[in-house]
Amino acid sequence: MxxxxxxxxxxxxxxxxxxxxxxxxxxxxxxxxxxxxxxxxxxxxxxxxxxxMPGLIDLHVHFREPGFEYKETIATGARAAARGGFTAVCPMANTNPVIDSPEMVSFLLEKAKKESPVKILPIGSVTKGLLGKEVTDMAAMKAAGAVAFSEDGKTVMDAAVYRKGLQQAAAIGAVVMDHCEDMDLLKESVMQEGTPAEARRVSGVSHASEDLITARDILLAKETGARLHLCHCSTAASVWMAGEAKKQGVALTAEVCPHHFTLTYEDIPEGDTNYKMAPPLREKKDVEALRTALKNGVLDAISTDHAPHSAEEKARPFPQAPNGIVGSETAVALTITELVEPGILTPMEMAEKMSFHPAQILGLETGMLAEGxxxxxxxxxxxxxxxxxxxxxxxxxxxxxxxxxxxxxxxxxxxxxxxxxxxxxxxx
The missing domain is CATH 2.30.40.10 (Urease, subunit C, domain 1)
Structure with a gap:
């Protein structure tokens, strides 16, 4: 052909x-x-x-299979990715069972061969069962086809366990994709703390919930020599820390999602759980910091954190509804509308953030549009x-x-x- x-x-x-x-x-x-x-x-x-452009690569999706096929499957998620312009996607490990073994990595890849029009690049978990207690056999999962490791959706709160995971990842040259939220601070919080949360009489999420873990894990990455990738950055402080870490030579990359560079917590309509996500929508100053960090290169990639849920789940009251929104089919339009049209990113920089840099982060041979x-x-x-x-x-x-x-x-x-x-x- x-x-x-x-x-x-x-x-x-x-x-x-x-x-x-x-x-x-x-x-x-x-x-x-x-x-x-x-x-x-x-x-x-x-x-x-x-x-x-070179085919877009999404470092961060949740396709829910196995275990939660009523939300999304490899087949439906991959079709959404293709419709959104993505030629390769990285499904996170928070399925049931968890992608925490070479057998589960192989299962995902076999499903992809049969059902996915785009390339599926599995992310293995850092700990067994996402329980935060025992580090997985990353070398075996990498050999089976895992391209990186993450506890996304959760944080490994035991710093000693996470340090061990980073050490193992460093030993095999693997990237660890970091979900930075202090679960002890979150508790029952459902949106960014401030006036909108107070008006709704719901518990607010502080910036510190993200910033504390960001700081901790940057220090652990510096100490262990691991390659750390910060997922879905949402606060001004987190991107400032990322910039400082890069200056000090820490092997660090970072991503931002379109919803975080587009919306603030003031945009949330009363009771609309389609605006509920983790990390939550932040303040205007955070959005401005994220856009600046994209422009100056502190933020390397734009990822979607595509997180499908059923209509019944999202119909629950705001405190009980699950976090997350779908993003595969809106990322390109939001990036052009919010970043390229205003001149924050050039078209070439968009291609860098959505294809070339993600490929480099994972060590892929794609992300380029050249002869051969x-x-x-x-x-x-x-x-x-x-x-x-x-x-x-x-x-x-x-x-x-x-x-x-x-x-x-x-x-x-x-x-x-x-x-x-x-x-x-x-x-x-």
Whole structure:
């Protein structure tokens, strides 16, 4: 199968190529990038006015299978990812059973081969059963195909156990993806502390719940030499600490989610649990700090923390409803609308944050759009305006605070290993 992509603005962070080119794909590889290339092809895509980027990589999703298939499955989550422009995703380990053994990693990969249009890159747990007591056999899971390790959804509160986990990860050259929330401080907290929480008479989450664990784990990473990746940063202090740690040579990377650089706790409608997440929506000063950290490179990646839940679960009162929102199908539009359009990020920097840097963090050979490379490609129209409609999501879940929001930026094609796995035109 030969595909030619014509007239698109090609953005490749690995070479800094930024211009109008035609791309020829043969089988699973990019074989030519040249202005005016007219080599014959089985399929020609006219990408005039579009960004043509290396395939987007999401470092942080929850696909719920095994154990919670009523929320999401590998198949439905992967289709949502493809619709969102992602060619590879990293499902977290908080399933049932937990992804805490090589057998469970293999299970996930076998399911992916049969059911996923995108690449599934499993994240193994740091401790057995996510119980925070006994470190897993990371070497065995890495050999089975785990690309990193995380306790996401929980924090390993025993610093000695986490230190041991970081030591083991350092020994095998693995990344640990860090969920930074002090569970003792959280208790029954449901949203950022402050006036909105007080008005609703609910317990508030302090900034310190994130900042304390961020500080602790940066110190542990510095001591152990481990590669630490901070998940879903949401506070001004956490990104300041990340910046200082990088200056001191700590092997640290960090991500932010679109909901955290878009919304504040003042945006939460009364009782709307689609705005409930962990970490919670913060203050305006935090949003500004996150945007600045994206611009100056302290924050390396944009990830979704795609967290599907059933409508029945989200219909519970705010204190009892589960944390999390779906994000795979809104990330591109929110990034363009909130960051690229205002000039906070350039289109090239968007490609860096959503593809090239995630690939580098995991040590992947993707994240590049160059001759001879694997043809994982995302084509999007940055000028397409539309209203987000959750009822059109490919995800099984619809828990989003962005339903009805007018945005710019629409994914038109997602190509994985030279195969078109999503085409927006087919939805018409």
């Amino acid at each position: 030969r595909i030619r992509i014509d007239n698109g603005r090609v953005l490749d962070p690995s070479t800094k190529r930024d211009g109008i080119y035609n791309i020829l794909i043969e089988e699973d590889r990019v074989t030519k990038i040249a202005a005016g290339c007219t080599d014959p092809a089985d399929r020609v895509i006219d990408a005039k006015g579009c960004y043509v 490379r694997i043809a994982d490609i995302t084509i999007l129209d940055p000028n397409a305006e539309y209203v987000i409609d959750k009822n059109k999501f490919a995800s099984k879940a619809k828990n989003t605070p962005f339903h009805g929001r007018k945005v710019k930026g629409k994914v038109l094609y997602t190509i994985v290993d030279g195969k078109i796995v999503y085409a927006a035109e087919e939805e018409q």
